[in-house]
Amino acid sequence: MPSLPEDWYRGAAWLQLLRPLSALYQWLAARRRLRHSAQQHAGSKPVIVVGNITVGGTGKTPVVIALAKWLEARGFRVAVLSRGYGASPPTLPYLVEADCGPEQCGDEIAMMRRHLSGVIMIDPDRRRALDALELRDDCDIVVSDDGLQHYRLRRDIEWVVIDGARGLGNGYCLPAGPLREPVERLLDADQILVNGNWQADRTQQESGLGQVTEKITHFELQPGDWVNVKNGERLDLETGVKRFTEQSASGDGIQAIAGIGNPQRFFNxxxxxxxxxxxxxxxxxxxxxxxxxxTWQQQTLLMTEKDAVKCQAFAGDEWWYLHVVASVPETVQETLLAQLNILLADSKNGQA
Structure with missing residues (x-):
């Protein structure tokens, strides 16, 4: 039988029975937003929140990595804060060191640590993490990995990431649909980044989303090189594909696993x-x-980088992950840079 998420995205009729619960959820979410937003306080560093309004993966983590690296390349000192899903740190908030493993800081943060040189801090209480970052002199800009609905967290800029393959499902809030907040929440976002293609007719169908089409920009997760999970050996994309194709043709079966929000995206x-x-x-x-x-210890096994950080200790010789990069359009980057320059100038003037 289809799972509840599958029913959300295929528009199962029985979900209409849950509409009253969705209405209650939406009302409670609105009250929570109002109450917690009032607890925000002024700060000295611009905060960019990268999140989503749906349950499940949208490609948000590669966007955070790409954003932080882009800002670092332009001379900004970037700090990333995150809940650290699945983390078990000794203290909170916790400063993530270079050797932090997924069991301590969570799989997504362990993956980020591989790619980013700046400060990474985790705490389920994101406002507490931000307070700690405000006291540091080694960061200029804070990027929050998720936390769109963590309204005690002050934010200056909001990016919402949507999985183009699944969109917003049936357009209903939990539990009748996959939305954490109603579609109208997108009106408040500065930028809506759609991962992949999104059919225009669906855009018009999903609860008035046409109102925010001018904020929508499409991006892609570009496949990069293949990386050996065990020893870090790298193969360029074409060489890896040729190698795996030859193995498959010789009768050696190739397996692929994915433990991410939308596994089918990786398989596609x-x-x-x-x-x-x-x-x-x-x-x-x-x-x-x-x-x-x-079962696959002696076989070729392909996976995502998020899977790989948890499998390195027992990886087989032919286990590989596909490194992907979020290709965010230059227009979005330049708009962000203009916003940040204004925020930083205002902050500097306020301190003068």
């Missing part, structure tokens, strides 16, 4: 590369153990 990427693979989806943030994947 492999299909677009014309790789013939057998797939298995795991739940988001799945805590892999060696026995989970022991």
């Amino acid at each position: 990427t492999l299909n677009s590369l014309e790789l013939s693979v057998e797939t298995r989806a795991f739940s988001d943030h799945y805590p892999y153990q060696a026995e989970d994947l022991s």
Whole structure:
């Protein structure tokens, strides 16, 4: 039988029975937003929140990494704050060091730490993490990984990321649909980034989303190189595809796993590369153990980087992850730069 998320995105009729609960959820969410927003306080550093309004993965983490690296390349000192889903740090807020493993800081943060040189701080209480960052002199801008609905967290700029393959489902709030907040919440966002394609007719169908079409920009998760999970060896995209295709043609089956918010997106990427693979989806943030994947210890196994950070300790020789990069359009970047220059100038004038 289809799962509840599958029903959300295929528009199952029985979900109409949950509409009263969705109305109650939406009312409570609005009251919570009003109450917690009143607790925000002024600060000295611009805060960019990158989040979503749907349950499940949208490609948000690669966007955060790309955004932070883009800002670093322009001379800004960037700090990333996050809840740190699945983390078990010794203290809170917790400053993530270079050798932090996924069991301590969470899989997504362990992946970010590989790519970013600046400060990364985790705490389920994002406002507390921001307060700690405000006291530091080694960051100019704070990027919040998720936290769109964490309204005690002050924010100056909001980016909302949407999975173009799934959109907003049936347009209803939980539990009748996948939305954490109603579609109208998008009116408040500075930028709406759609991961992949989104059909124009669907845009008009989904609860008045046409009102915010001028804020919508499409981006892609571009496949990069293949990285060996065990030893870090790298293969360029074409070389890796050729290698795996030859293995498949010789009778060696190729497996692919994904424990992310939307596993099918990764499997679709492999299909677009014309790789013939057998797939298995795991739940988001799945805590892999060696026995989970022991069947494929001697086989070629493909996975996402988020999976790989949890599998390195027991990886087989032919386990590879596909590194992907969020290709955010230059127009979005330049708009952000203009916003930040205004915020930083205002902050400087306020301190004068």
